[in-house]
Every structure is written in structure tokens, then in C-alpha cells.
Amino acid sequence: MKSLVFIDNEDTTDPAANLAIEEYVLRHMDPSRDYLLLYRNEPSVIVGRNQNVLEEVHDSYVRDKGIPVLRRLSGGGTVYHDPQNLNFSFVTRYEPSRLHNFHFFNAPIVRVLRTMGVPAEMNDRNDIMADGRKISGSAQFSSRGRMFSHGTLLFNSGLKELEQVISTRMKQIRSKSHKSVRSVVANISEFLDVQMDISEFRQYLLDGLVREGLVGPHYRLTKSDLGQIREIRESRYNRWEWNIGRSPKFRVTRTRMINGLSVSVELLVNRGNIEEITLISDGDADLSAFSHVLEGIRYDRENVQSCLSDVLLQSAGSEGISAEALADLVYGEDDVEDAERSVRGVETAR
Numbered sequence: 001m002k003s004l005v006f007i008d009n010e011d012t013t014d015p016a017a018n019l020a021i022e023e024y025v026l027r028h029m030d031p032s033r034d035y036l037l038l039y040r041n042e043p044s045v046i047v048g049r050n051q052n053v054l055e056e057v058h059d060s061y062v063r064d065k066g067i068p069v070l071r072r073l074s075g076g077g078t079v080y081h082d083p084q085n086l087n088f089s090f091v092t093r094y095e096p097s098r099l100h101n102f103h104f105f106n107a108p109i110v111r112v113l114r115t116m117g118v119p120a121e122m123n124d125r126n127d128i129m130a131d132g133r134k135i136s137g138s139a140q141f142s143s144r145g146r147m148f149s150h151g152t153l154l155f156n157s158g159l160k161e162l163e164q165v166i167s168t169r170m171k172q173i174r175s176k177s178h179k180s181v182r183s184v185v186a187n188i189s190e191f192l193d194v195q196m197d198i199s200e201f202r203q204y205l206l207d208g209l210v211r212e213g214l215v216g217p218h219y220r221l222t223k224s225d226l227g228q229i230r231e232i233r234e235s236r237y238n239r240w241e242w243n244i245g246r247s248p249k250f251r252v253t254r255t256r257m258i259n260g261l262s263v264s265v266e267l268l269v270n271r272g273n274i275e276e277i278t279l280i281s282d283g284d285a286d287l288s289a290f291s292h293v294l295e296g297i298r299y300d301r302e303n304v305q306s307c308l309s310d311v312l313l314q315s316a317g318s319e320g321i322s323a324e325a326l327a328d329l330v331y332g333e334d335d336v337e338d339a340e341r342s343v344r345g346v347e348t349a350r
Contacts, residue, residue: 002033003217004034005034012039015081016068016233019073025091027146034092037089037150038087041083043082044069045081051071051078053071053247058167074148080162084156084157084158084187088152092147103126109128112209155189156188172253175250188201240272245298247272249269251266251269252265258321272298277295290326301327
């Protein structure tokens with residue numbers, strides 16, 4: 001790599017803004033230069049480009065906690081970010097030898113970590129490991145002669161929160177989406193020779209990359225840059241259509257007992273909307289009107305329950321089935337045996 005220009009993001013922790021900065025640097029900054037980004041985010045879930053959010057994320061948990069879910073440009077698996085997680089991104093010219101070559105980008109980071117006492121090494125899945133546990137995973141994206149290779153560094157992240165967030169409760173889904181791979185994870189802070197906070201760690205890493213001869217001048221984003229970054233943020237990373245609706249087409253099949261009746265649903269979701277839906281019961285309840293009202297609507301819990309409430313589910317023919325119970329069937333989460341769940345870490349692209 002050429003000497004990297006370090007981009008100062010002015011310590012913003014808005015995940016939509018940081019994803020937009022990365023895309024702006026990739027597509028709009030001087031293509032004759034290579035760049036480095038280091039940034040942290042507020043609690044957020046970042047899914048891979050080709051993933052289905054509902055197969056990867058504990059939906060009701062993130063909704064209750066107000067944790068945003070965003071989709072990035074690169075492939076790979078789902079990651080949880082918080083302010084104790086440091087993200088890096090190398091933005092360079094595209095070369096075939098660099099695509100899928102995570103060692104090329106991550107080896108300098110491994111060397112710097114080792115100087116800190118961390119027994120860092122890369123495994124055959126291109127994750128950075130320490131004592132057999134994952135501390136970093138990476139993904140890549142290329143477009144029009146440019147590319148980025150980016151990843152996470154779990155410094156002192158809330159691993160219990162990570163476990164809760166990246167633990168789907170919707171199991172009865174069939175799709176061709178890219179599935180995350182579960183990994184046992186660890187924080188870098190566990191291995192340090194000298195204790196430090198996340199800001200000191202960021203500076204140590206940056207200084208180490210300077211010593212490696214990789215980082216040269218610093219660049220502060222201008223008003224013009226920031227204006228274009230805001231446009232990218234609003235047009236992509238703050239839009240439901242990209243973050244959720246971009247999920248690959250999927251089917252859901254589920255059966256539950258509701259008011260003494262066995263009620264089943266089968267539905268097809270495409271571009272985030274219910275394209276086809278069938279509701280049936282083992283009794284005399286006629287649920288066809290409810291299927292009809294749900295076709296074409298956005299597939300989210302609040303929208304589903306609102307539409308079901310509008311068709312007066314307590315009327316004759318519905319056997320006293322409530323809107324809330326039917327919404328649980330259509331959009332609810334499936335039972336999961338918590339004891340069988342393992343901590344899922346940051347995921348790497350394939």
C-alpha cells in the first residue's frame with residue numbers, strides 16, 4: 001500500500017454517518033491516494049450486504065432497547081458495535097490480488113497488537129484471534145477501481161449485550177441470504193501488558209501504523225465533504241428501504257395455538273413487504289380477510305398489528321382471536337433454548 005492518508009472523522013459515533021464517510025471516501029475522494037479510517041459507533045447492529053435482518057438479529061430486543069440496525073456495503077456477517085469497539089477501514093485502489101486477501105490489510109494490525117502483548121494471529125477464516133478466541137473480523141467491498149477492507153477490533157465491548165443482540169428469535173425462515181457464523185469472542189483489553197482505555201488504544205494503533213510506515217498525512221473533512229456525506233447518510237444509511245427492506249426474499253412458516261385453535265401462517269416477504277400470505281385455522285374461523293389486508297404492507301411488527309386491529313378481529317368468524325395474538329403469529333419470534341446459544345462474535349466475509 002502507498003502511504004495512507006488518515007481521515008479524521010472528528011470523533012463522530014453516529015453509525016450512519018461513519019458508514020457514509022467510508023462510502024464517500026471510496027467513491028469521491030482522490031483515487032490516486034489510499035486512506036485509513038478509525039472510528040467508533042454508538043450501540044448499533046451492522047449487517048452484511050446480503051443478509052436477512054430477521055435471521056441475524058434479536059428483533060424485539062433491539063426495538064425495545066432502541067438499538068439501530070444498519071446495512072453496510074460489504075458482505076459477510078452481522079456485527080455488534082458499541083463505543084468500546086474500534087473499527088478500521090483501509091480504502092485503496094482495487095487490485096485483484098487484494099480482493100479476499102485479508103492478510104495483506106490485517107497483518108500490520110496483527111503486528112501492532114503483538115507489540116501490546118496481545119497474542120494475535122490470523123486463522124484460516126481471516127479472523128484475528130487471541131488464544132483461540134476471535135477479537136476481530138473483516139469484510140471487503142470493491143467498486144469502479146476502488147475497494148475497502150474493513151473490520152472490527154473488540155477492545156472492551158459488552159459481550160453479554162453482543163450475545164443478546166446477535167441472537168435471532170425468528171427461526172422459521174427460509175431464504176438464500178448469507179448466514180453469520182458463530183464464534184467465541186474475546187476483548188483485546190484482556191491481553192494487554194499495560195492497561196489503557198479505548199482512546200489510548202486507538203492512538204497506540206495509529207502510532208503503530210505510522211511506525212510501520214503505512215500512515216502519512218492527516219486529512220480533516222471539509223464543509224463540502226461533510227455536505228456530501230450527509231446526503232449519502234440520508235439517502236442510504238438512514239433509510240428503512242436499505243437497512244431492512246434490502247433483505248433477500250424469504251418465506252416464513254409458523255403455527256401457534258391461539259384461543260384454543262391451531263392457527264398457521266405462510267408468507268413471502270420481498271423487498272421488506274408481504275408479497276403473499278395465507279392464514280388458516282383448524283376451526284371454523286375464516287381468516288381470509290386478515291390475509292387480504294396484510295398483503296402488500298411493510299413487514300414490521302407495529303405495522304402488522306395496526307393493520308390487523310383495523311379489521312376488527314373480534315368480529316364474527318374470527319373466534320375471538322386478538323390482533324396482538326395474530327400479530328405474534330405473523331411477526332412473532334420463535335422459542336429458542338437460551339442454554340444452547342453460544343456467543344456470536346464479529347463475522348468475516350467469505
